[in-house]
Amino acid sequence: MKFFLTLLLILPLHLSAAPRDISADIAASIRIGSARELARYFGNSVDLTVTGKQEMYSRAQAEQVIRGFFAKHPPVSFVLRHRSPPTATNPYGIGTYLSTHKQKFRIYFLIRKIGNQQFIQQLSIEYET
Secondary structure (H helix, E strand, C coil), rough: CCCHHHHHHHHHHHHHHHCCCHHHHHHHHHCCCCHHHHCCCEEEEEEEEECCCEEEEEHHHHHHHHHHHHHHHEEEEEEEEECCCCCCCCCCEEEEEEEEEEEEEEEEEEEECCCCEEEEEEEEEEEEC
8 A cells, every 4th residue: 555655646746847838839830830939949059851951950049930931931831741649759749731822841850959959950951742
């Protein structure tokens, strides 16, 4: 009986220490076309690919590039098609973005965990064929 009481007391502490899955928050930021909200999940630098142009950007630079993308291709929808389990070492998400110009893009993001914090390490936006 003591074992079960101890387990009941320790288990919530262990669960609260696990980093929460930010994939849904990232997807929501993309869905509404908010570069500012998306940039909240960038680390100090981001490996960013937008329609074939790949660069390593600072957080502020990456936000500007994404803002330009959203301005040129305003969102109609974003559907997160695949995502890793939240317990994965390197969580990721892959989705389909539809712009107001009826253009489809494949968006991929890779999340890096550092302690209890998670950041977008890599973000790729490519035309979907």
